[in-house]
Amino acid sequence: MKGLSDGAIAGVAGGLVFGGSMALYGTLPTVASIVRTGSAAVGFTMHMLFAVIIGAAFGVIVAARREVVVWGLLYGAFWWFLGPLTLLPLFRGHPVTWDLPSAQGLVPSLIGHLCYGLTIAVTIKILRADIPDSRPPTAVLVRGGIAGGIAGLLSLLPDGFLIGAAAGVLYPVVFRERENTGPALVRGSVYGVLWWVFFSLTAEPLLMDLKLDWAQPPVDQLPGYILLGALTAVCYTWLGSLSRVLFVDDVRMFPVESPGSRGVRALGYGVVAGLAGGAVFTAVMVVVGVLPTVALMVGSQNPVVGLVVHLIISQIIGISYAVLFRRQSYDLISGMGWGMSYGFFWWVLGNLTLLPVLTGRPVDWSPAALAAGFPSLAGHLAYGAALGVVYHVLEARTNPWWQTRNAAEQTRVDTRRRHTLGSAPALWTLTVLIAVVIPALIPR
Structure with missing residues (x-):
């Protein structure tokens, strides 16, 4: 009941924020058309009713979860798919068209739904903050x-x-849970998208021009914000680890296993998993014809050389995955989720950023470059899925030598509970949704 009431209150706040953006773009009569009227007042009333009901449902869903911001963003994106793209056309007697032009025309609605999701999540966080030490230390x-x-x-x-x-x-204000470097990197990537939406698309235009233009978002800035968020999370995690090493004397704060013994086998698993992901990615690269471009990294244009370089890079990324995501997956779904999220990050860092630099070209994040790189995005997601699944299968075959089988199973259960009560499933899903929506953000 507490979650239901908090969600309803949050729905009011989210509805007002979203309603303001809807009124700005003149879409309130569209909502009112469900009951065959074009009145903006009727549209706003119906909109607020829906906002409260949907917010109450969100409050129940996240009642037991610690991190709600990412869940709120995912919830807003989900209702964009379910609402304007699906239910609204049906209610208006129109056919459902899940095509690219329809999605491009509804980009302002997508941003409005993300604003709604963030608002209800932040409102619920505020309603929960009833303890004196709820603020992070200076x-x-x-x-x-x-x-x-x-x-x-x-x-x-x-x-x-x-x-x-x-x-x-603001990062430690939004995310209070401590994470290892790999999950923090994924969370930071989503945090970067959040900053792109709510600063580059919203706050900055309002402060500079006092107007919004969500219909033509600056998609060329999106890769930079993703890198900004990911690097912020990684640096924040590393600085925290460094401070614990230098200033914490409690031995319970440190891992029992030494770095040498915990890393060698994991690196081997990363090599094998990276090769498996690279083999899957190779099919996409052959179809697109990008292997000669990869070969330019070593001064050649031979596709065979490009294939060798690609497989070497696949192994290196696999090794980095083993270092960053060791013991973070508890089943095949979680392994696939972390892997696809990591693959998306490497599409931004590798294909869009490092590959041009290493082949002697300037970094190009223009809409045309993003559109041209979309096949590579599909390949990176497939690579990440294979990487995460194979690594989990290999890692699950071996229990740590100092743990009994029951203790290892308890560790897996604890990891699942921590991730489920946190935001890990929402992070995986939202990352994939971001990848799917990118073509809709590119101007027609």
Whole structure:
């Protein structure tokens, strides 16, 4: 009941935010057309009714979850698919068309739904914050600001340092759970998309021009914000680990297993999993004809050389996955989720950023470059799925030598519970949704 009431209150707040954006774009009569009227007042009334009901349902869904922001974003994106793309045409007597032009025409509605999802999530966080020490310590905020500033300098964004510092200060406010580097990187990538939506698309235009243009979003800035968020999360996690090493004396805060014994076998698994993902990705690269471009990294244009370079890179990424995501998957679905999220990150860092640099070309994040790189995005997602699944299968075959079988199973159950109560499933799903929606963000 507490979740239901909190969700209903949050739905009111989210409905007002979303309603404002709908009124700005003149879509309230579209909602009213469900009951065969074009009145904006009727449309707003129906919109607020839907907002409260949907918000109440969200409050029940996240009643036992600790991190709700990512779940809110996913919930907003889900209702964009279910609402404007599916149910609204049916209610208006129109056929459902899940095609690219329909999605492109509803990009403002997508951003409005994300605003709604974020608003209800933040409102629920505020309603839950009834303990005196709910605010992060000052040292944590300073650490976040330093991490964000470093990430901003590396993100290739204009004014990246200032934007990164602001994003870094807010990062520990939004995400309170401590994560290992791999999950933090995925969470940071989603955090970067959040900053792109709510700063680049919304706050900055309102502050500069006092108007919004969600119909033509600056998609060329999206890769930079993804890198900004991912690097902020990674730097924040590493700075926290460094502070614990230097300033914490409690031995219970440190892992029992030594780095040498816990890493060698995992690296071998990463090599095998990386080769498996690379084999899957090769089919896409052959169809697209990008192997000669990959060969340019070593001064050749031979497709066979490109294939060898591609498989070597696949193994290196597989090794990095083993380092960052060791013991983070508890079943095949979680392994696939982490792997696909990691593959998406490498599409931004590798295909869109490092590959042009290593082949002597300037970095190009233009809409045309993103459209041309979409086949590679599909290949990276397939690579990540195979990487995560194969790595989990290999890792699950061997229990740590110091644990009994029952203890290993308990560790797996604890990991599943921590991820489920946190935001891991929402992170995987939202990352895939972001990848699917990218073509709709590219101007026609």
